[in-house]
Amino acid sequence: MKVGILGGGQLARMIALAGYPLGIRFIFLDPSIGACATTLGSHLRGDYHDETVLAELAKRADVVTYEFENVPANVAEFLTARTQVYPPPKALEVAQDRLVEKEFLNNLGIPTAPYATVDSFNDLQTAMEKVGYPAILKTRTQGYDGKGQSILKSVADLKSSWAKLEGLAAIVEGFVNFNREISIIAVRSVSGELAFYPLSENVHQGGILRVSESSCCDSQQIKAEEYATRLMKALDYVGVLALELFEVNGELVANEFAPRVHNSGHWTIEGAETSQFENHLRAILDLPLGSTAAVGHVAMVNFIGGKPENEDVLKIPNAHLHLYAKAPRKGRKVAHATIRTMTLAELEPLKKRLIALADEADDS
Ligand code: AMP
Numbered sequence: 001m002k003v004g005i006l007g008g009g010q011l012a013r014m015i016a017l018a019g020y021p022l023g024i025r026f027i028f029l030d031p032s033i034g035a036c037a038t039t040l041g042s043h044l045r046g047d048y049h050d051e052t053v054l055a056e057l058a059k060r061a062d063v064v065t066y067e068f069e070n071v072p073a074n075v076a077e078f079l080t081a082r083t084q085v086y087p088p089p090k091a092l093e094v095a096q097d098r099l100v101e102k103e104f105l106n107n108l109g110i111p112t113a114p115y116a117t118v119d120s121f122n123d124l125q126t127a128m129e130k131v132g133y134p135a136i137l138k139t140r141t142q143g144y145d146g147k148g149q150s151i152l153k154s155v156a157d158l159k160s161s162w163a164k165l166e167g168l169a170a171i172v173e174g175f176v177n178f179n180r181e182i183s184i185i186a187v188r189s190v191s192g193e194l195a196f197y198p199l200s201e202n203v204h205q206g207g208i209l210r211v212s213e214s215s216c217c218d219s220q221q222i223k224a225e226e227y228a229t230r231l232m233k234a235l236d237y238v239g240v241l242a243l244e245l246f247e248v249n250g251e252l253v254a255n256e257f258a259p260r261v262h263n264s265g266h267w268t269i270e271g272a273e274t275s276q277f278e279n280h281l282r283a284i285l286d287l288p289l290g291s292t293a294a295v296g297h298v299a300m301v302n303f304i305g306g307k308p309e310n311e312d313v314l315k316i317p318n319a320h321l322h323l324y325a326k327a328p329r330k331g332r333k334v335a336h337a338t339i340r341t342m343t344l345a346e347l348e349p350l351k352k353r354l355i356a357l358a359d360e361a362d363d364s
Pocket of ligand 1: 113136143147173174175176177178181204207208244255256
């Protein structure tokens with residue numbers, strides 16, 4: 001069985017690592033020489049819009065999936081006409097545009113922050129009357145890891161934030177004073193089998209995920225599963241999906257969803273019976289899903305901008321290091337490490353040691 005992946009970054013790499021024991025082989029479409037997944041399979045080097053390479057990918061792969069959601073709609077359609085593509089292109093279409101996404105979530109009864117569309121400076125002024133300060137101005141498309149976002153604290157921030165957008169379509173959304181950020185990693189197979197991981201509790205800095213911890217028996221688990229189920233059924237979804245949520249005074253407010261394996265689910269490699277990467281493959285190949293049960297207490301720490309010496313991570317008891325084979329660059333995720341322990345008390349000090357190493361290695 002051969003799986004084609006659009007993108008050859010660390011997510012594609014971890015999908016491939018999970019697929020090898022199941023006898024699955026991979027072909028990656030990625031324009032960059034040395035994209036970090038490509039040592040694990042065949043590399044089709046070319047532009048995502050190039051129909052010749054896309055046709056070759058469709059011919060050589062039994063199923064095509066992707067590691068990023070900004071796959072252009074016409075590319076997804078081109079592939080769908082030739083082979084099986086999961087998750088379905090509809091999920092891309094919704095997740096790519098923050099306005100469409102928020103409307104879609106709200107129509108399913110999944111609450112979001114208040115928002116308004118902004119296509120001109122005039123719109124922005126009017127929108128602020130509806131949304132109120134503080135708020136966040138975000139580009140509708142192409143934004144990830146906090147990119148294309150600025151915080152509006154008062155009317156004095158409007159002009160400079162608008163200028164930064166350089167005319168891109170945007171939305172403004174109310175700043176959510178959350179108690180914590182969580183995400184649910186959910187999976188649905190071709191046959192419609194559903195499974196959910198225990199919630200991830202996430203800490204972001206500067207819009208980038210730093211730490212994720214699996215949250216066993218969380219009081220929000222059932223509500224989060226219900227929202228993820230609504231979303232996946234409405235999209236006739238196949239594969240892993242991550243729904244990012246804010247918890248505000250006991251209520252859940254959706255931020256966004258990712259139609260792919262997700263950084264806040266990396267802990268599942270060591271911390272769950274079956275990882276999100278293996279379950280994504282099982283789902284798109286219509287194999288039975290594996291158990292999502294947690295195995296112990298787990299925390300995952302991202303190494304961003306740079307990474308510590310391997311030895312410094314490995315000497316922390318219970319630490320598992322994942323290198324992405326990517327050159328360090330400011331704001332770039334280059335590796336992560338996961339700690340798994342049998343008790344919560346053991347987890348805390350080890351997690352702190354990992355975070356201290358990550359902070360030292362971070363160049364920003
Ligand atoms: P995003 O790219 O939309 O996922 O945003 C990245 C991070 O910025 C989120 O995980 C939050 O930590 C923060 N953030 C985004 N939108 C909001 C909001 N409306 N209110 C408060 N924090 C936000």
